[in-house]
Amino acid sequence: MKLLQALFFPPEQPGGVSSMIPYLQERFTSPRWEMDLFSLPKRIRNKGQEEVQFQTFDWTIYGDSPVVQKYIQTYRDYLWWTRLRIQKPYDLIHAHHPIAGLAMKSVFPDTPLIQTIHSSYERELILNGRIEPNGLEHQFLLSIYGELEHRADRLLTVSDSFRRYLAPYVKHPDRIGIIPNGFDEKRFKPIPHDNAVTQLVTVCRLVPAKGLDILFKACAELKDKGHDYVLHIIGDGPIRPDLEELAQRLGIYNETIFYGYTLHPEEFMPFFDVFVLPSRAEAFGSVFAEAALSCLALVGTEVGGIPEQIEDGINGLLVPPEDPSALAEALEKVMLDPAYRYELARSACEKAKTHYSLGRSVNELKKMYLQFQAEA
Template sequence: MTTTTPILYLVNEFADASVNNLLLSLIHKLDSTRFEFHVLGLKASGGPLESAFEESGAHVVRLGMRDRLGIGLVKPLSRYIHDHHIQIVHTHVLRPDVLGGIAARLAHCPIIISTKHNPSYTRQQPNWLLRNAVYWPTMYLPTHIVTVTELIRQQAINHLHIHPNRVSTIHNGIEIERFYRPDARKPLRDSLGFAPDELVMTFTGRLVGGKGLRTLLPAAQQVMSQYHHVRLMIAGDGPLEAELKRMAQDLGIAGRTVFTGFRTDIPQLLAASDLFVLPSGIEGLPLALLEAMAARKPSVAAISGGTPEVITDGETGLLVPAGDVQSLVMSLTTLIQDSAFRQRLAERGQQHVRAHFSVDHMITEHDLLYQSLAQRRDQQILVMP
């Protein structure tokens, strides 16, 4: 008789965020006859994905965090892990890493996994020094670490001296076909006021420090001064939105720049685009870049985190140094001038993402990891005196 393995995913809240969507993919695609899923939210508030988790068949619980740190949740969380015989606790972000790791240790959970999406917090992020002081020590709480890039894995091994057997790289994956929507190109361009002969450069993501947007706008201004058929689209919202709009006005490109605000129709926006640009200097493994390449858009990205694991320069996209306006101008100009080169990069980029960064590939890697850690645990139990 086969028994299911109870897995607990711990999240801050049920927001429509990339990590939560990743967990939904795991729950939908992993074999429900072998795994039983529990999703616990630390905060009392729900969120737009709470019902989606419930509909997936997972056991969904709000723990109701009442203080900023959530230390009071360690005991009830540990009790839940013990009472439901949880065999795997898997976390992804800092507060769940800390609280989940401590609670799982207290409950003697045999497998504790933490996925690290970035090497550290950067100066552009609030309380970065304090958060880093907590972030790195949490690497020692789990029994196994998953990193979304090989770069982060090597940092954990070389700088924190974590044994290589305790660290695996599993790249994030996306639904490739969801983002390839050539049928949506004309309707979206019409709705946004793009003429048929205009070339649209697009950025998607949060408008926050570290995303390279203060590099992008001056680069776009130089490009637009040479090519009058080029437009810029910035899709997303965030604290820098007003500043960036003023910057576009000061640079004289406000009339040729579209700020869409927050959008949920990213596949359609990418369909309306001609090339994608990600000048960010604070990436782990950027999903926005994967989405653009899946949409068959030639892409320019700053060298940061895992972007070199996604783009081979000149083959599947173009890489530029973060913060280098002139390098970005040169790469954008190359793509604008050479439509055949744009097409080659777009096709190769899409093929690369389909082969290495699909959601199915990511699911398979998680399934194999869960199985191997369970087998390793069973072998340790067998050899115990």
Template sequence: MTIPIAFVVNNFDVGGLEKVVLGLLRRLDPARFRPFAVCVDGPGRLFADVPLPRERVLVLDKSKARKIGPFSFDPAVLTTMARFFFANGIRVVHAHNLAPLVLGGLAARLVFPRPKVVYSEHNQIYSASDAHVSRFRHYVKLADRVIAVSYDLERTLARRIGLRDGVSVVHNGIDGKRFTRNPSAIAKIRAELGVAEDEFLVGTAVVISKQKGLVHLLGAAERVVRADPKVRFVIAGDGPLRAELEEKARVSGLGDKVRFLGYRSDIPDLVSALDTYVLPSLWEGLPLALLEGLAIGVPLVATTVGGNPEVIVPGENGYLVPPKDEGALADAILRVKAGGPAFAHEVRERGRSRFERAFSEEAMTRAHESLYDAVLQG
């Protein structure tokens, strides 16, 4: 008999958390597990990618809910979710981030027999205020098991909320078949971007938000371009800070040395065309963007936050720098360039091997399946 599992998310908007859940929905062994999905705040832009028949998906609307404390509660949302759990015999509720935990955890308590509740913490605890941490400490009691997506996140949960028992580390993973180096696309992408053969292309593909630290990438870019005008930068993605950062790049005199590309559907090809993938985040759990660069085999430069040091081995597949340190970021980019084709080749060989061992979607899914089994037996 298959085990029905309900994945509870805010929605399927564009982000790493949502892509992780989509990967689990695709990869869970259908002979053992029957996945369902619950969106507590509308469908989101990636909803069409949900690989489930619509009768296995529940989309709720919090817009009319009453605000109680930090969350919007609507009794109708809880009862509708509870009925969905009961009607489908849900045995595990897997909530991703805090609001889905609160709503999914409370709804689970309206069902008999009560489903087990698993909670995945992706990165919210890093930026949480003291008041938020206090609430977090209370609401996490709704979970029978907590998943941290990196060892650093596990340590942070212990330090900030005293959570030491019942935590398992499961690294995020991505689809290795999709994220492979595409040599045939490299010349096409670089020509589209106007990058000459002798120029060095640095890039990133992220949601353009404060978390990603892109203001410091622009500061580093100024230093790099002064030292070596043959270096170009591209930033793919959209987000709340895009217009502000575009204006900063303009007034900084970077001109055509930095291009904002907006949303791209060809991220694997774009990353294949890069000479260095950079991620200057201020905080992270375990960013999929870094795993994409690792899988494709591009040298990586990232900050020493969250799970980044669990992905990058300095000198082997890239370099790590302190967050907000624009000088160190610039130096690391120039160091990759100085390594030349020999270093790039070594990174491709080592990076792909490291990805397949630890960060593939398949490895992530098998680890989750083992955890679900353990929770149900506990």
């Protein structure tokens, strides 16, 4: 069976699906399966000139927005690159970004398309202060979900929480399947260690949606109580200067280390003690599963797909979003009780191995892919 995995970001890009699919490809290497990856290179800009039309809505009513114009031009570029580069037919296309799926279905209308929606671009833009709720951009991006449902042969997402989020914007939410992201256990090698000072770590893009301002305020409360810790920030993004200034203002700059972008953070994570990320929104939160496989104690917020991974008090701790004091209290619990911290980390690791292994995802995908082959 000839399969195409259509990404938006190239596989070497950080985070989530783009870093997962190459490991998926390795598991499909056999005479029975042939899998290729496809994505849009960063250098491709403003090449596409094709007229864009959607089948379920008129995008031009939102065309005054620069954000919408950029989205449409990126779609044109993806169409142009797809027509230029893909010369052979596939039995099935699995797209992992709305632009990728819509472009593939336009170029190959007779090829079955599975579309996985991994995250909510509109929520990210709202939380990061780039668009207004219910504005032109928001309405446009919500309309894309209906177009995807209309065009794709099967719609998937990564958590029950995100399926509920999508429900108002599609006609048949009950038909949306759920396959969580899978992670190759071989990448994660927990290492026994005993740090004299608790090592906190977070891995994310530095944007407002990740709630790092809340984390910094919680860490300031911990310092005011006399607790020693080091906070490691792995990742980069547009608000890094603001976060560095906030750390200085709160008096925690000496306890905070900014690493910038790191291609393989899983190589560092086993040396830390606690993974913490007070996100304001997460469709799934892949980095929690990665931290769990590194055998770290997990502290997260009660948003999106995070509570599907963390059972509060059993394999991690959950706190309300936007609550620095609750976050500080949760961190204090795992900092002061190493035995409790270890039990949470061990339980998190066991659950991640059971529910979020790459092998499990591969098996579910193979079953689904073969259904399409049987229907052909």
